[in-house]
Amino acid sequence: MAVLSLRTLFFVCCLLITNFISQASADNNTQNYHYFCDHINDRGNYTADSTYHTNLNTLLSTLTSNTLINYGFYNFTNGENTDKVYAIGLCRGDVKPDECRKCLEYSRANLTQLCPNRKEAIGWYEDEKCMLRYSDRSIFSLMEVGPAYFAWSSLNATTQVEQFNKVVKDLLDGLRSKAALGDSQSKYATGYATAPDNKTIYGLLQCTPDLSGQGCDNCLLQSIKEAFNCCSSRIGARIVRPSCNLRYETSSAFYGPPAYVTSPSPSPSPSTVTYNTSSPEKGNASGTSVDIHVIPLLMLLLCSFFISI
Ligand SMILES: *[C@@H]1O[C@H](CO)[C@@H](O)[C@H](O)[C@H]1NC(C)=O
Ligand SMILES: *[C@@H]1O[C@H](CO)[C@@H](O)[C@H](O)[C@H]1NC(C)=O
Ligand SMILES: *[C@@H]1O[C@H](CO)[C@@H](O)[C@H](O)[C@H]1NC(C)=O
Ligand SMILES: *[C@@H]1O[C@H](CO)[C@@H](O)[C@H](O)[C@H]1NC(C)=O
Ligand SMILES: *[C@@H]1O[C@H](CO)[C@@H](O)[C@H](O)[C@H]1NC(C)=O
Ligand SMILES: *[C@@H]1O[C@H](CO)[C@@H](O)[C@H](O)[C@H]1NC(C)=O
Numbered sequence: 001m002a003v004l005s006l007r008t009l010f011f012v013c014c015l016l017i018t019n020f021i022s023q024a025s026a027d028n029n030t031q032n033y034h035y036f037c038d039h040i041n042d043r044g045n046y047t048a049d050s051t052y053h054t055n056l057n058t059l060l061s062t063l064t065s066n067t068l069i070n071y072g073f074y075n076f077t078n079g080e081n082t083d084k085v086y087a088i089g090l091c092r093g094d095v096k097p098d099e100c101r102k103c104l105e106y107s108r109a110n111l112t113q114l115c116p117n118r119k120e121a122i123g124w125y126e127d128e129k130c131m132l133r134y135s136d137r138s139i140f141s142l143m144e145v146g147p148a149y150f151a152w153s154s155l156n157a158t159t160q161v162e163q164f165n166k167v168v169k170d171l172l173d174g175l176r177s178k179a180a181l182g183d184s185q186s187k188y189a190t191g192y193a194t195a196p197d198n199k200t201i202y203g204l205l206q207c208t209p210d211l212s213g214q215g216c217d218n219c220l221l222q223s224i225k226e227a228f229n230c231c232s233s234r235i236g237a238r239i240v241r242p243s244c245n246l247r248y249e250t251s252s253a254f255y256g257p258p259a260y261v262t263s264p265s266p267s268p269s270p271s272t273v274t275y276n277t278s279s280p281e282k283g284n285a286s287g288t289s290v291d292i293h294v295i296p297l298l299m300l301l302l303c304s305f306f307i308s309i
């Protein structure tokens with residue numbers, strides 16, 4: 001009974017806050033674009049036409065026009081001392097180089113317009129097809145879990161829920177290890193497993209490849225934990241952070257074949273997990289039709305706060 005009322009409270013609380021936030025954050029979530037204009041690190045603003053501004057523009061042009069990189073990860077700097085700008089571009093592992101550049105180019109236009117004069121900003125375009133971020137501090141090889149956003153399907157698993165959660169957990173844990181074993185150009189893993197109702201669950205995990213294996217593992221570990229916190233039993237969910245992405249969906253293969261194939265890993269470690277890491281045969285990379293609700297991290301924190309009082 002106590003549990004029930006607590007759940008009801010949680011539900012009502014989240015509903016109220018959802019309505020509240022969806023209004024309040026209308027300007028940081030445009031239809032296909034999620035972004036944060038530096039409210040966590042508070043790096044401040046640059047002035048228009050300053051050296052920093054010029055450096056940033058040059059850097060982002062260089063980044064989005066680079067045709068030499070074919071593995072979807074860009075880490076560039078430009079400038080000196082306090083005017084030095086750092087930028088990272090990362091594309092989802094199934095996004096081909098030309099599509100990746102196009103995505104980063106759109107992202108650049110959106111981000112610099114939506115976060116005018118901000119020294120630091122981060123944005124994800126179209127289902128995390130690409131992430132673009134920049135700052136005046138070094139953001140390379142740095143594991144950062146925030147700012148983050150979570151999204152989940154409005155549908156729940158209905159049969160053998162515990163078993164469903166276990167299959168999801170095993171799938172994600174296996175993919176986590178696999179992604180962390182990637183090299184300095186790609187830390188990306190996809191795979192699928194069969195849910196109790198014989199539906200297929202597809203998973204995708206990715207880190208920025210400049211992270212150490214341990215950093216990647218750590219980031220994804222936190223995301224998997226979060227997936228069972230925010231989104232337990234949901235048939236699909238996403239946990240999106242600066243350093244790593246997690247996504248799973250049921251019934252729909254939302255990713256295509258890998259755009260970049262890394263050199264074979266040195267020792268194919270024996271796995272006890274029974275999920276299938278081969279490419280799904282139907283391989284339809286088009287978007288999922290599942291209705292996803294997006295709730296920023298802050299709101300969830302608020303939710304748990306309200307529950308604890
Ligand atoms: C998003 O918008 C809200 C409300 O306007 C604001 O309080 C918050 O700081 C914004 N977040 C970012 C990262 O810009
Ligand atoms: C930077 O500019 C934004 C938007 O104009 C403003 O809300 C914010 O307070 C500024 N930050 C600083 C540190 O001046
Ligand atoms: C954001 O990118 C989209 C590309 O789909 C473009 O249509 C839109 O104009 C861009 N917004 C800004 C502010 O540049
Ligand atoms: C799914 O589960 C959540 C949490 O238990 C609940 O709030 C939500 O209404 C459920 N959705 C459906 C469509 O049953
Ligand atoms: C940029 O990334 C590549 C590939 O991960 C790495 O080898 C290189 O050291 C990085 N450069 C910087 C400046 O961190
Ligand atoms: C799932 O498939 C297996 C083997 O094909 C079958 O035995 C089982 O009854 C199916 N379960 C459901 C819920 O359809």
Ligand SMILES: *[C@@H]1O[C@H](CO)[C@@H](O)[C@H](O)[C@H]1NC(C)=O
Nearest residue numbers: 194274275276277278280281
């Ligand atoms: C993995 O997928 C292949 C081809 O889709 C299939 O033949 C095989 O039975 C699957 N293995 C498991 C453990 O599901």
Ligand SMILES: *[C@@H]1O[C@H](CO)[C@@H](O)[C@H](O)[C@H]1NC(C)=O
Nearest residue numbers: 282283284285286287288289
């Ligand atoms: C892929 O998905 C699209 C849109 O959902 C659909 O029109 C198309 O038929 C699918 N293709 C395959 C091979 O399943």
